[in-house]
Amino acid sequence: MAPMVLALALCAALAATAVAAEPAAPAKIILDVDMAEDVDDAGALAVLHALADRGEAEILGVLVCSKNEWVAPCADAINTWYGRPNVPIGYQRSHVFGYKNAKDPQHETPSNYVEKVAKACPHKLQKSSDAPDAALLARKLLAAQPDGSVTIVSVGFLTNLAALLDTRPDEVSPLDGEALVKQKVKEWVCMGGVFPEGSFPGGAGEYNFMYDTVASVRAINDWPTPVVFSGFAIGAAIKVGARLSETPEANPVRQCYQHYNGLTNREAWDLTAVLYAVRGAGNLWKRSEQGFCLMHAKVSHGVNEWIPTPAKQHRYLQELMPPADVGKILEALLIAPPKGK
Numbered sequence: 596m597a598p599m600v601l602a603l604a605l606c607a608a609l610a611a612t613a614v615a616a617e618p619a620a621p622a623k624i625i626l627d628v629d630m631a632e633d634v635d636d637a638g639a640l641a642v643l644h645a646l647a648d649r650g651e652a653e654i655l656g657v658l659v660c661s662k663n664e665w666v667a668p669c670a671d672a673i674n675t676w677y678g679r680p681n682v683p684i685g686y687q688r689s690h691v692f693g694y695k696n697a698k699d700p701q702h703e704t705p706s707n708y709v710e711k712v713a714k715a716c717p718h719k720l721q722k723s724s725d726a727p728d729a730a731l732l733a734r735k736l737l738a739a740q741p742d743g744s745v746t747i748v749s750v751g752f753l754t755n756l757a758a759l760l761d762t763r764p765d766e767v768s769p770l771d772g773e774a775l776v777k778q779k780v781k782e783w784v785c786m787g788g789v790f791p792e793g794s795f796p797g798g799a800g801e802y803n804f805m806y807d808t809v810a811s812v813r814a815i816n817d818w819p820t821p822v823v824f825s826g827f828a829i830g831a832a833i834k835v836g837a838r839l840s841e842t843p844e845a846n847p848v849r850q851c852y853q854h855y856n857g858l859t860n861r862e863a864w865d866l867t868a869v870l871y872a873v874r875g876a877g878n879l880w881k882r883s884e885q886g887f888c889l890m891h892a893k894v895s896h897g898v899n900e901w902i903p904t905p906a907k908q909h910r911y912l913q914e915l916m917p918p919a920d921v922g923k924i925l926e927a928l929l930i931a932p933p934k935g936k
């Protein structure tokens with residue numbers, strides 16, 4: 596190669612490197628949790644903070660879909676531990692009808708850890724119902740962002756997202772909920788469902804879809820943007836949490852796992868959804884063919900049916916990397932010290 600050609604080739608290679616090294620804009624994330632009955636919501640919030648510490652995510656807000664006065668304070672304590680005490684938190688006001696609360700819409704989601712952790716760790720929010728309505732907060736957060744820029748990650752029931760679709764135009768936006776979501780949301784990443792079967796052997800639906808069934812039907816069947824589901828099997832194959840014992844005792848996420856299961860490993864359902872939402876499928880997962888995750892209300896609570904069709908923008912994650920290796924990635928984020936600690 597002539598020296599001049601070589602020099603040009605080198606310049607081109609350097610320019611390409613410079614372009615490749617340009618950091619991607621952080622993913623704008625709203626995380627909707629049912630932190631209460633299970634502990635992986637706490638792990639998911641920790642992973643999201645770790646990704647934010649690495650410049651990969653921007654946390655716009657946290658929504659709480661479970662009915663329990665200690666969930667929002669517990670989430671607030673985790674946000675505070677990670678140095679983000681001002682992340683807005685919204686709380687559900689609208690459980691409709693479902694498997695757990697069919698007879699009692701006021702049914703509280705029990706928890707063996709949120710109250711203990713909230714009482715032990717610094718935070719500001721005194722009770723969940725002190726937080727604004729989750730659907731109205733989501734409107735405010737979405738309206739302030741560029742079009743097509745926000746990823747919503749739900750790792751609990753679909754109470755808040757159904758309520759968001761049902762919101763009416765207000766001072767925040769002249770658009771109704773569906774139109775606002777369509778304009779601002781890039782993708783909804785949903786932990787839930789059984790794919791492609793739609794139910795477990797025996798016929799039961801997946802917990803997140805089943806809990807507030809009417810909300811699931813409304814949110815999933817009518818959602819106006821692409822949706823990617825991290826179904827039950829994806830996170831069930833990965834177990835993390837025990838290594839939180841390597842983090843300080845003051846870490847509220849460590850305390851959540853401590854109270855929940857004595858600081859042992861737990862399935863990583865919710866953590867997988869956060870990781871996919873921020874980093875994409877990469878070499879961790881495959882995305883299924885395009886289709887429609889049709890929710891049924893009557894067959895059995897929370898049963899979904901997978902219908903391959905280009906007419907709907909739903910996909911679900913499929914295993915690619917061995918789950919144990921995905922687990923190592925999640926674990927490293929879960930136990931990473933907060934930036935500056």
Ligand SMILES: [Ca+2]
Nearest residue numbers: 629636750751
């Ligand atoms: Ca959850």
